[in-house]
Amino acid sequence: MDKQKPLMGKADVLEGLAEHPAIKAILSWNPEALLDAKFDRGELTLTIAAEKICSAAVAVQTAGYNFLEDLTAVDWFPSSPRFQVSYHILSHSFKEYIRLSVLLDGADPVVESMTSVWPSANYYEREVFDLFGIQFSGHPNLRRILMPDEWEGYPLRKDYPVEGYR
């Protein structure tokens, strides 16, 4: 599958990978919420509407993608939408990863918490909140996890300096 040529854009992916279990699951759940898709370097990325990410996760979880391996964010400052939250989900039965991602605006970024689907999202979301300042609504304990509680600013944002005194 790695050697397959990259597919960019929703239409190409839906045509080229129509039999992919994750794509089938998303399409039978809500094709409207799938904003974009790409298949690049053997990795499938599905961009989901931010307000629907939890139910999309339930859909792929039911389809067999049972393990949330990683959750993180990317700051695309200064372009808009600014933040991308990436969910790397592993299937123990299909033996492959998929990536769900959502795009968030720079001002007051909020996304649903994944803790109700996978409790393991708890620490990952705290880390993203701590370092990017993205809020997760419905998170049971959204506090800073790595930085001191009284820290100001969000270190992994691109407008936060790498070195020097703040």
Next chain:
Amino acid sequence: MVSIGDTRIHQAPPAEGAKDQHMVINMGPQHPATHGVLRLVLEIDGEIVVRLYPEIGYLHTGIEKTCEAKFYQQVVPLTDRINYLDPMSNNLCYCLAVEKLIGLEIPEKATWLRVLLAELSRLNSHLIWLGTHAMDIGALTVFLYTFREREEILRIFEGLAGQRMMTSYIRIGGLSMEPPLDFLDRVQGFINMLPEKIDEYANLLTGNPIFRNRLKGVGYLSPEDAVALGVTGPVMRASGVDFDLRRDIPYCGYEKFPFQVPISTDGDCWARYEVRLVEMRESIKIIQMVLDGMPEGPVKADAPKIVLPDREKMKTQMEALIHHFKIVTEGFAVPAGEVYQGIEAGHGATGYYVVSDGTAKPYRVHMRYPSFATLQALETMCKGRMLADVVAVIGSIDIVLGEIDR
């Protein structure tokens, strides 16, 4: 879906001054059984743990931020410092991710040597786990024995890379240099000796009634909880989830080496002990297979714009000198895109998420490290158990604070 009262959801600790009949005690960050700078806030009822909140971040150095200011090849030495007990796996995972981004093919000998080094590194990590775990329980002797064997691994690494712990030996495009001439013989000598030593540890521990009683039935984790909480590696396999990235999503040529993945369904500390001991024996088998079939050839990819030239060529050929100068001063541009590469390191599934914007510096490097996720399961494993069991459980999940805090 889980309800908010579920033990798997970590809630905030009670506010200070709240009327509560339970005693709240602090364990760490300076505590010999927390394997670094882990701080636990424990709510106890008598000697029974009611709730437990890990407080982490004491070792946070912002490696992910630092990566964004470095060239791709300059990130390799940073990765060693994350999990300092399993350096080769960190290097390997990062290099595989970047090679996937570039689409770089690695010579066969380099991939075989990478497998060998990753397994040696796993043995290194497991030896430290066994020694410190037994020491937490009170069996100090095993610690001295396992560190004796670990010393040999470190000497092999020193001969290989000039460094005992922060090896940075695996580089983008292969390895940093040819291994020394006596390297394969030394590894052969080491793995000839090791099975006997593992028998020796097992003799000391497996039949030891104190060790047995401290571990059996302690720290139970069900397979459903293991998956829900993101637990990976030996801890997950001891809970009965049969998954190993080396076997199921092979990377770096692991599909060439058939090996057994040990599973236990007991899910307690004892099962983790047994699973890791078998894993060590399987690692020895993999190393033997690599040694028996080691191919000939170069250890660096033929990609002059990415891989530094040999010293000899750099001094005699103009082109090599130019490439060397370019790589060192400007780095190399990596095509835009994002990749996630997962590997099975000693502690569990390690993953690197590398995002490139087409320049010579990574736009974003995120490391997924197993200990960070496994720590979330600590409360589930310890709740309702005795305070002293917390020490046994922390030992059995084998955490490294360097990779939790990064």
